[in-house]
Amino acid sequence: MKTAALGPAERTEALARLTAPGRELDVLVVGGGVVGAGTALDAVTRGLSTGLVEMRDWASGTSSRSSKLIHGGLRYLEMLDFALVREALKERGLLLSRIAPHLVKPVPFLYPLRHRGWERAYAGSGVALYDTMSVSAGHGRRLPLHRHLTRRQALRVAPALRREALVGALQYYDAQVDDARYVATLVRTAAGYGAQCVNRARVTGFLREGERVVGVTVQDLEERDGRGGFRTHHIRAKQIVNATGVWTDDTQAMIAERGQFHVRASKGIHLVVPRDRIHSSSGLILRTEKSVLFVIPWGRHWIIGTTDTAWDLDKAHPAASSADIDYLLERVNAVLATPLARDDVEGVYAGLRPLLAGESDATSKLSREHIVAHPVPGLVVVAGGKYTTYRVMAKDAVDAAVHGLDIRVADCCTEEVRLAGAEGYHALWNARARIAGRTGLHSARVEHLLNRYGSLTEELLELIEREPRLGEPLPAADDYLRAEIVYACTHEGARHLEDVLTRRTRISIETFDRGTRSARECAGLMAGVLGWDEPQIEREVRHYEKRVEAERESQLQPDDRTADAARLGAPDTVPL
Incomplete structure (x- = not known):
C-alpha cells in the first residue's frame, strides 16, 4: 500500500477515472461519513473496483459531531442488549490495538455513586460485566480494569465534584477518537488501496435500466459548466451502497423507493469548555433522567454532552438552542463544586444520530443497531448503528453488495488492515x-x-x-x-x-x-x-x-x- 494524497490534482484524477467512458465500477459508495468510508475500504481491500462520493466534505455530517467516544455502551447493558455491547467492545479493542492506535486512545471515566449499598452493587456488577465482556471479546487487556473508590478517593481523582454529590464512585476505562480525523484517515487508506474518492460531488439521481440501478448522476460542486451551473457526470457501477446516514430516506426518494425501513434523526449537542474549569484527572459519566451525560477530557478542554431529542428540521446544519445549552449546564452543575457559566463555554456543536425508526416516540429508545437492505437490484442501503461498530456495518453492506456480483469475491479482511499512519x-x-x-x-x-x-x-x-x-x-x-x-x-x-x-x-x-x-x-x-x-x-x-x-x-x-x-x-x- 502507498500513502495516498487527497490534494486538488488527485481529486481531479479520481473524478476523471470514475466518469471515464465505458468504465463500470464493482461498487460505488454514496456518503463520506464513517460508514461510507469504511465501506469503501472494505470493498477495495476485497479486490473490488471501488468509488466513494460525498456531497460536502468528508465527515461533514454526523461523523464529525459525535461524542468522540469509542465505547461498548454501558447503558445498553442495562437494556440487556448484550450482543451490541459485546460487538462494540470487540471493535474498540481492535481499534486500540491494531487498526488505529495512533488515533484511538484510552480514557478513564468516574461514575459517582449517589446511594449507599445497593447502587455500588448494581453499578459495580454492570461495570464488572463490561470489563469481562471486553476481555472475552479480545484485545480488552489494553485497558485497565475498573476499580471501586471511596468518596475520599473519588475526590482526589476529581476535586471538582461537590462532596455531597457522591458517597463513592467507580472508575472504568473506554476510548476516544477525533471522529472527523478518523474518517479522513479511512478515506486516505481506501484511496491508498486503489479506491477513487471524491468529495464535493453531489448525487442528484440514480441511473436505471428497467428495475435495476446501474449508476448515479453527480454534480461536481467544485467546477461550473459554461452556463453557470455545476458540471454533471455519470458514474456507472454494478452495485451502489447508500450510506448517507440521516439522509437515507432522502436518497431513497430519488428512486421512488421508500425502502424497508425509515431513519429518524436524533439531535445531540455538546459543549466545549477549557480544561481549567473542571479540576479532574478523569472524565465523568453522570446519570440524567433521560440518559447519561459525559464529561470527556479533550486535550486542553472538556467536552460535555449529550442531549437526545427528535429533530425534523435542517439536516445539514442542526442547531443548538439556548434550552439545549441550559440543559447540559444544569445537569453538570448539579455535581460540580464550582458551577459552569455560559461565559465558560468555548464551543458548541450539534450532530444528528441516524436511528432506525420504531414504535417509540422517544428517540432514546430507538434502535442503535444497524440494518442492511437490498430494496431494488443494484442498490444496497445501510443505516443505523454506532460509530464504534462502523467496520461491522461496512462488512455487512459489502457482503450484501457481493451477492449482486457475478464474480468470486474474497471475505472481509479489514480486521487486519491498519489505517494510514498506524504502521510504525x-x-x-x-x-x-x-x-x-x-x-x-x-x-x-x-x-x-x-x-x-x-x-x-x-x-x-x-x-x-x-x-x-x-x-x-x-x-x-x-x-x-x-x-x-x-x-x-x-x-x-x-x-x-x-x-x-x-x-x-x-x-x-x-x-x-x-x-x-x-x-x-x-x-x-x-x-x-x-x-x-x-x-x-x-x-x-x-x-x-x-x-x-x-x-x-x-x-x-x-x-x-x-x-x-x-x-x-x-x-x-x-x-x-
Whole structure:
C-alpha cells in the first residue's frame, strides 16, 4: 500500500477515472461519513473496483459531531442488549490495538455513586460485566480494569465534584477518537488501496435500466459548466451502497423507493469548555433522567454532552438552542463544586444520530443497531448503528453488495488492515524525544503530531523542513502548526476554509472566538495549494465569519425552530 494524497490534482484524477467512458465500477459508495468510508475500504481491500462520493466534505455530517467516544455502551447493558455491547467492545479493542492506535486512545471515566449499598452493587456488577465482556471479546487487556473508590478517593481523582454529590464512585476505562480525523484517515487508506474518492460531488439521481440501478448522476460542486451551473457526470457501477446516514430516506426518494425501513434523526449537542474549569484527572459519566451525560477530557478542554431529542428540521446544519445549552449546564452543575457559566463555554456543536425508526416516540429508545437492505437490484442501503461498530456495518453492506456480483469475491479482511499512519507509530512514539531534537520542535508538538497523524507525521516534518515557517503555531490557535493547514489541503482533501477550521482541526470549537481570528491566516495558507486569488480568500473568510455569527445567534434562541431559522441565516460554502 502507498500513502495516498487527497490534494486538488488527485481529486481531479479520481473524478476523471470514475466518469471515464465505458468504465463500470464493482461498487460505488454514496456518503463520506464513517460508514461510507469504511465501506469503501472494505470493498477495495476485497479486490473490488471501488468509488466513494460525498456531497460536502468528508465527515461533514454526523461523523464529525459525535461524542468522540469509542465505547461498548454501558447503558445498553442495562437494556440487556448484550450482543451490541459485546460487538462494540470487540471493535474498540481492535481499534486500540491494531487498526488505529495512533488515533484511538484510552480514557478513564468516574461514575459517582449517589446511594449507599445497593447502587455500588448494581453499578459495580454492570461495570464488572463490561470489563469481562471486553476481555472475552479480545484485545480488552489494553485497558485497565475498573476499580471501586471511596468518596475520599473519588475526590482526589476529581476535586471538582461537590462532596455531597457522591458517597463513592467507580472508575472504568473506554476510548476516544477525533471522529472527523478518523474518517479522513479511512478515506486516505481506501484511496491508498486503489479506491477513487471524491468529495464535493453531489448525487442528484440514480441511473436505471428497467428495475435495476446501474449508476448515479453527480454534480461536481467544485467546477461550473459554461452556463453557470455545476458540471454533471455519470458514474456507472454494478452495485451502489447508500450510506448517507440521516439522509437515507432522502436518497431513497430519488428512486421512488421508500425502502424497508425509515431513519429518524436524533439531535445531540455538546459543549466545549477549557480544561481549567473542571479540576479532574478523569472524565465523568453522570446519570440524567433521560440518559447519561459525559464529561470527556479533550486535550486542553472538556467536552460535555449529550442531549437526545427528535429533530425534523435542517439536516445539514442542526442547531443548538439556548434550552439545549441550559440543559447540559444544569445537569453538570448539579455535581460540580464550582458551577459552569455560559461565559465558560468555548464551543458548541450539534450532530444528528441516524436511528432506525420504531414504535417509540422517544428517540432514546430507538434502535442503535444497524440494518442492511437490498430494496431494488443494484442498490444496497445501510443505516443505523454506532460509530464504534462502523467496520461491522461496512462488512455487512459489502457482503450484501457481493451477492449482486457475478464474480468470486474474497471475505472481509479489514480486521487486519491498519489505517494510514498506524504502521510504525509505536516506534516513532518511542523516538519522539529524538525527533524533537532533530527537528527543533518541542517534544509536546511532536506528540501532538504523532497522535493526529501517526507515522504520517514524517510527511508534515518534510513540509516544515522545506519551509521552516510552517513549523510555527497559528497565533490565535497555538495548538496547531501552520503545516497542518497546508497538509489538510495537499493530503487530506480539504477544499474550503470551513473544512480546515471545523474538521481537519478543531479550532472552531476549541477557541472562544470560534476560529474567526485564525480564519484569514488559514485561508492564506490554503490559497497557495488551492489556487485561490485574493477575492476567493475574502469570500472564504466572509463565509466562515457568517457561519460563526449564525451559530452564535442560534444558540441564543429558545427552541429548535427559532434556532434552526437563525442558523440557516448563513448559506453553505457552496450553495446547493
